[in-house]
Amino acid sequence: MLGPWGVTLLLVLGAWTALDAAAVGQFMVGRPLVAATLGGWVAGDPAAGMLAGALLEALHLAQVPAGGARLPDPGPGSVVAGGVAALAGAGAGAGAAGGALALALTLGVGLSLLGGRLVERHRKANADRVAAAWSRGHPLGGVLRGALSRSAIRGAALVAGGLAVASLISPAVMARWPLSPGGTVALLAVPAFLGLGSVARTPVPGHRRGMGLLAVGVLAGAAAGVLFGILFGGGDAGAGVGAGFGVGVAPEVLGRAGGAP
């Protein structure tokens, strides 16, 4: 259960990540991996937040915010995903752990897409406000303050909405989710792998050089995976590693205690 301070911190984090996406600094606090881990940390379980954040990061990785591209806004949704993964995971019990993770990811993805739409509307409104101030000879500082305030409010409101929806979902509903946490990670690994494949197509200098570099990476990764498997077993507790993207997470978080997921 999150107290008033915890909720306030998550709202502040949501506002900060919304501002960080473009308007203020772009320090990358709004990256899914960072925002979700911080959200999970505030809610008491950074590892659960990180698990949601790693999946969300892989899903968002191919999006390059160049030239004013219209993209989702992952920061506030990732804060919610991290917080819900930590809170619901802790309160749901072993039987509903998969549902808790699925709920966190559903909210993370949904709020990211919704946030992108809101950013688009916000930017169009910025254009009108700037033009009005400019044509009347008003200083732009007031427009800037208004734009930043609206960004912060948007982020906090998205977090508030996400937490409100999550609070309506009972552990009994989460327990109906058909997959274990490991299975849920595997389900989301499908689009995450698509995203990684898309990133692997990043243009590099030199004809066919990209394919060669990708092959080197795949071979090295496969070798490292097999080596880890030999040293630590099939993703067992010793290394604290779960299923692929269910990374760095204690087995109890993934709902696996040595048996099949």
Place this chain on the structure above:
Amino acid sequence: MTPTSLEPPPVPRQPGPSARGLFLRSFLVQGMWNPRDLLGSGMAWILEDQPGASPGATAGLAPGATAGLAPGATEVAPLAPFNSHPYLAGVALGAVVREREQGRLAPEAEARFRAALRAPLGALGDALVWAGWVPFLALAALGLLVMGAPPLPVVGAFLVAHNLLHLALRRWGVRIGLRHGVQVGAALGRSPLRPAGDVFRQGVVVLAGFVAALAAVRGGLYLAEGAPTATGLAAVGLLFVGVGYVLAGRLPVTTPLRLALLLLGVGWIAAMAPGG
């Protein structure tokens, strides 16, 4: 000439912002980002204390004031669009400030100069930061996490590493802009930004393959008992990587996100179905 009561009082020349002031204000250059002038309004806000700032953008102007307009004019010219990678906007800011302080650039020439900087500042920054450095670091963090590194130190290291380059780029941009003025294009051409971007993007390709294969193999080993099944699962994972590689650029970049939402939605429908 002695000013008469009919003439507006002389506007004292504002001292230009320091390099530090430009550096700090550059963090807000995208604060009013909009599809009409892109970063133009952010640039105008940063430069509005400057001598030579366009009418209407002068700090302290009373609402509705038209000081600085040509006699009889009722409208100011639209705000000029400007675009750049935000981390490199300081290059243009510094160069414009230098030229304005020295009074060497007519407004039309300044507009042409700013327009000429748009493409190189955008392309250099996007290739270095958005397509190179950021995904490189994100993939490195994901790789460490897949190998079992603890989350908070990895996230902390990601933030520190990213912002070392970020802050250095902003500071460097302001400094070379102030130093070179309109000659800053040549300085940009001599900079190591382009080759550094090439190196990072090559690293992105290697790391994308590394993380995908590592996650696929570890996931396969985790999910399946026995090497053949685990190998099969890993191969399926890598197959999806291949599909993503082939389809890159042909599908919207939000496709993985929308597919994830679809899969989760199907899962919730199955969960809510009677007898589910």
